[in-house]
Amino acid sequence: MKVTQATSSGGGPSGSREARVATHSHIKGLGLGEDGLPLPGTAQGFIGQKSAREACGLVLDLIRAKKFSGRALLLAGGPGTGKTALALGLAHELGQKVPFCPMVGSEVYSSEVKKTEVLMENFRRAIGLRVRETKEVYEGEITELTPTEAENPLSGYGKTISHVVIALKTVKGTKQLRLDPSIYESIMKERVSIGDVIYIEANTGAVKRVGRSDAYATEFDLEAEEYVPLPKGEVHKRKEVVQDVTLHDLDMANAKPQGGQDIMSVVGQLVKGRRTEVTDKLRGEINRVVDRYIEQGIAELVPGVLFIDEVHMLDMECFTYLNRALESTISPHVILATNRGSCVVRGTEYDGVAGSDSQGIVAPHGIPLDLLDRCMIVRTLPYEAPEIKEVLKLRAKTEGLLIDEDALDKLTQDGLRSSLRYSLQLLTPAAILSRVQGRTQISLADLEESTSLFIDARASAQVLASNASANGRML
Numbered sequence: 273m274k275v276t277q278a279t280s281s282g283g284g285p286s287g288s289r290e291a292r293v294a295t296h297s298h299i300k301g302l303g304l305g306e307d308g309l310p311l312p313g314t315a316q317g318f319i320g321q322k323s324a325r326e327a328c329g330l331v332l333d334l335i336r337a338k339k340f341s342g343r344a345l346l347l348a349g350g351p352g353t354g355k356t357a358l359a360l361g362l363a364h365e366l367g368q369k370v371p372f373c374p375m376v377g378s379e380v381y382s383s384e385v386k387k388t389e390v391l392m393e394n395f396r397r398a399i400g401l402r403v404r405e406t407k408e409v410y411e412g413e414i415t416e417l418t419p420t421e422a423e424n425p426l427s428g429y430g431k432t433i434s435h436v437v438i439a440l441k442t443v444k445g446t447k448q449l450r451l452d453p454s455i456y457e458s459i460m461k462e463r464v465s466i467g468d469v470i471y472i473e474a475n476t477g478a479v480k481r482v483g484r485s486d487a488y489a490t491e492f493d494l495e496a497e498e499y500v501p502l503p504k505g506e507v508h509k510r511k512e513v514v515q516d517v518t519l520h521d522l523d524m525a526n527a528k529p530q531g532g533q534d535i536m537s538v539v540g541q542l543v544k545g546r547r548t549e550v551t552d553k554l555r556g557e558i559n560r561v562v563d564r565y566i567e568q569g570i571a572e573l574v575p576g577v578l579f580i581d582e583v584h585m586l587d588m589e590c591f592t593y594l595n596r597a598l599e600s601t602i603s604p605h606v607i608l609a610t611n612r613g614s615c616v617v618r619g620t621e622y623d624g625v626a627g628s629d630s631q632g633i634v635a636p637h638g639i640p641l642d643l644l645d646r647c648m649i650v651r652t653l654p655y656e657a658p659e660i661k662e663v664l665k666l667r668a669k670t671e672g673l674l675i676d677e678d679a680l681d682k683l684t685q686d687g688l689r690s691s692l693r694y695s696l697q698l699l700t701p702a703a704i705l706s707r708v709q710g711r712t713q714i715s716l717a718d719l720e721e722s723t724s725l726f727i728d729a730r731a732s733a734q735v736l737a738s739n740a741s742a743n744g745r746m747l
């Protein structure tokens with residue numbers, strides 16, 4: 273999924289990362305100080321929206337303390353006021369280890385899968401499990417790698433590998449292993465060569481490349497390599513491995529058996545029978561195994577965040593399901609976002625009585641009151657001119673554009689008049705226009721040209737309205 277890709281890892285202008293500029297790529301976090309209050313200026317890409325950010329910071333603390341379960345956070349506010357950005361900032365703050373599963377309300381509508389099934393799947397994507405296992409492994413630097421070939425008994429031609437001999441070296445000594453050909457395949461997959469430090473799990477035969485032995489560190493290498501020291505101790509040893517998986521991973525691993533790796537297959541062995549579909553029964557069995565692991569202290573539950581954007585797109589069926597799911601013992605933290613005011617709750621428009629013309633139940637944000645009651649609501653407010661200007665400046669910087677001061681002022685006014693998103697979107701076309709003119713900096717003229725080419729939503733609606741009154745057709 274990973275929205276959490278560009279975390280606040282210094283935010284250095286590394287070429288590849290700057291090159292991929294998406295709508296929210298300037299957002300690196302919530303920009304809060306030690307005291308939980310919003311930092312002034314463009315902290316981590318966030319500007320203004322102070323109280324909403326502070327509220328999200330509090331929620332973040334609650335989530336970290338695992339005290340937010342059973343409730344939901346609802347971000348409500350007009351279009352382009354930074355709701356999605358807030359949720360993504362929160363995801364960055366949570367870090368890589370806590371699962372974050374973003375979805376959009378309309379994702380539940382599929383002709384093949386039940387709506388609640390889609391919701392359930394996403395719920396399980398947002399619940400993590402940190403598993404500590406002690407594994408029997410062979411670890412060391414490869415000093416010998418010799419596959420032994422034999423005649424293929426099935427066809428007269430071609431050869432197969434009958435076994436492979438590997439010698440592993442540690443500080444203490446060297447050990448030669450004679451291994452199954454299937455392990456040779458995984459060695460090939462990991463692109464292991466002599467001089468690499470690897471470990472092989474004794475039970476499953478999974479091979480993991482740790483890095484290149486630092487004895488080779490003086491070698492000239494084109495690619496960036498990770499050099500690791502020669503492992504200490506014996507080649508054959510017990511090692512603690514920590515793994516982060518989500519319940520959804522476990523579901524999938526057990527529904528689609530692919531054969532032996534890691535925790536997935538361990539659970540797979542415990543859950544009897546192989547299935548090809550994730551059923552409620554399978555989930556139940558997995559939950560039981562997970563519960564046992566937690567009781568034994570092998571695993572730790574890491575409730576993550578499920579973010580449902582455009583939540584008004586869900587219908588009554590989904591909302592009642594959400595109510596129940598929020599109250600279950602293992603539930604992730606739920607964040608909802610909507611830009612609707614009072615509107616009809618989907619799925620209540622038609623009450624099933626023939627001939628009736630039920631208009632549906634109107635509720636704030638299109639969310640039924642009982643769910644709304646379980647929500648903590650945070651409002652995002654429309655931006656003022658200075659904030660719009662700051663966001664625009666930041667965006668221009670992220671996209672590597674230069675812009676004249678008067679053009680920036682004009683763009684800010686456009687943003688105030690129509691929306692922040694509209695003026696953000698004008699930046700790139702204006703930059704292209706200015707490049708065509710041979711300029712390196714966006715000037716007012718470029719901007720005016722781009723405004724005349726791309727009209728905003730309100731202007732478009734006005735055009736339509738005047739056309740409609742003229743002849744009722746859009747032409």
Ligand SMILES: Nc1ncnc2c1ncn2[C@@H]1O[C@H](COP(=O)(O)OP(=O)(O)OP(=O)(O)O)[C@@H](O)[C@H]1O
Nearest residue numbers: 295296317318319321351352353354355356357611
């Ligand atoms: N406070 C802010 N600081 C920096 N950038 C912001 C801020 N608020 C919004 N943005 C940027 O403005 C754009 C629009 O914001 P966003 O998509 O979050 O709006 P939204 O509230 O989700 O709107 P909608 O209701 O239409 O989905 C995005 O590119 C976002 O990154």
Ligand SMILES: [Mg+2]
Nearest residue numbers: 355356357581
């Ligand atoms: Mg949004």
